[in-house]
Amino acid sequence: MATATAGLSDPDFARFCEYFYKRTGIHFTSAKRYFVDKRIETCIRESEYDTFASWFSALRMNDRSSMLQGLINQLTVNETYFLREDYQFDAMLSTVLPGVLADRGGVNRIVGPVKILSLPCSTGEEPYSIALRLLEEWDQIDHVDVEIHGADIDSEVLAKAAQASYGERSLQRVPKSWLNKHFVAAGAGRYQVEDGIRSAVTLHRVNICDTLSMRAFRDFDVIFCRNVLIYFDELSSRRAAENLYGALRPGGYLFLGHSESMSRISPIFTPARLPEGIVYQRPTGAK
Amino acid sequence: MTSDTATRPRVLVVDDAATVRMYHTSLLAEGGFQVDEAANGLEAVEAAMTTAYDLFVVDVNMPKMNGYACVEALRSATVGTPAPVVMISTEDRPGDADLAYRAGANLYLVKPVAGDRLVRIAGMLTAQRGVPA
């Protein structure tokens, strides 16, 4: 029907943005109007509905359905590559890890490794990026043991993460010197992460919403959980937040994606302000 | 009145009701304040970590973090803002005002609050801090 391709009216756009913000914490300004209009048109065209009103009403009534997930896929660019949202790794190096060491008695008295979890780790770019930045830039890496874990629900992406072979697009932000030092050429323009790093990252298959499985994750100092909670309905995101809380050591740190906020999900974490932005902490008081 | 944004006092309106935020924002903006909005207590706490406010106007019943917990968090070591807080409640239960003052609010009001009264109170509370409205 022609009505679906005429773009949204101003009030419909405003109502859509308010709903989407409430559900996902992602805010679209009018500068994004054209983009949002086009993507919604695509969603409506691919649905069984033929007007914005009927589609929007169905979306709101089926809060747990795949409709919202399809919409989020349309409206977010879900790309993974090395050193993505790098400022959070800056924060990890400059503020978070020194805080972790101080909490745990200092570099000379710390017992057990510093534990970092990337969840979901997808095809591995995130956990390997963490490893690269630690090896290249953290001045304590020779004095402290660090365990890096990657976890995902999808066994296919985990198989790729284990293989750790990447193309140009994925590696575009990796400095040439790092590429030479930590990767080996794998043919056809691809590079594989060298064995030492590859074998140091432990991979797990887990569903973040499954409390029983998540109980295996304990005492992490830092967790990166970026751009996944926005996909969940209210109850699932709350349960995922509870499970992340359980996986952190008291005082441990949680990074969400840059457009995400725990304020739409759960009050159990304490936000902490870093020069690079907000990070969430499991409070130390409530054991 | 000059409306130089650098000198106008900055207020955070905290309410889960979009209509209430819009109403309080329009009143305070007309009264010469810069106004930001937050839809629950947690959003307010995060906003207060990144922006220095001269006044908070906080609702009581909100999801995720209610108004009292929000004011306590604003007053806690994590945020530690000394800026005045006005709590505005839809309800007039006995004991609510006590809870508000114990949490650290400077003033507790029950809805509806007349527009000129809100602006006058905001003016007085921010003037005490030396920021002219």
Next chain:
Amino acid sequence: MGLVRKQAPQAPEEVSPEQPAAEALMRQLDDPDPEVRREAALALDGVTEAVHALLIRATVETEPRVRDAVLTTLAVHDTEEVAGALAVHLASDDPGLRTAVAEALATMPRSTPSLIPDLLAAPDHDIRVMTAMVLADLPHPEAKTWLVRMIAEDSHPNVVTAAIDALLPVATSEHADVLEEAVHRFPGDPFLRFTVQTAVSRLVGTA
């Protein structure tokens, strides 16, 4: 020192720890350590025989973190027993409990609707305000109808304004009349007048 591996095989690890018995978890709901209670509440996900114990815990729990975990687990049991027992707390003097319960009820579209007629008739207007909060987020086709009825019929201005706030995100031009009528019913309320004026001007052009 440096990067170390946990001590594990090359293939991705399948995570499958043992689930403690339900009876043990239910006992842990009364543990003095709040973290034990919180974890027990989460671990009781999907355990039907634990519903009663969780409902009791929701009533007596004072630690907000534990209460949130209890309600997260309970809300999955979208049954009339659970919804009815939770709805009692909409009248609680504890603002944390009443808002947490409103949030939980809004995620229970199968059972919450059966409670709405009674909640709309509650003599305490504070309960009716909380009911509007529930309806704002309840994914149910009748939610709009109930909100319109509250706006048209409720005698308390704060209930009417809460219902208007809940309706506006889904309101269309056909609701302009009921909104304007509310202003006539409460002519002395400046907030109501401002809200309806702003809202009605935005409704023009919505389908």
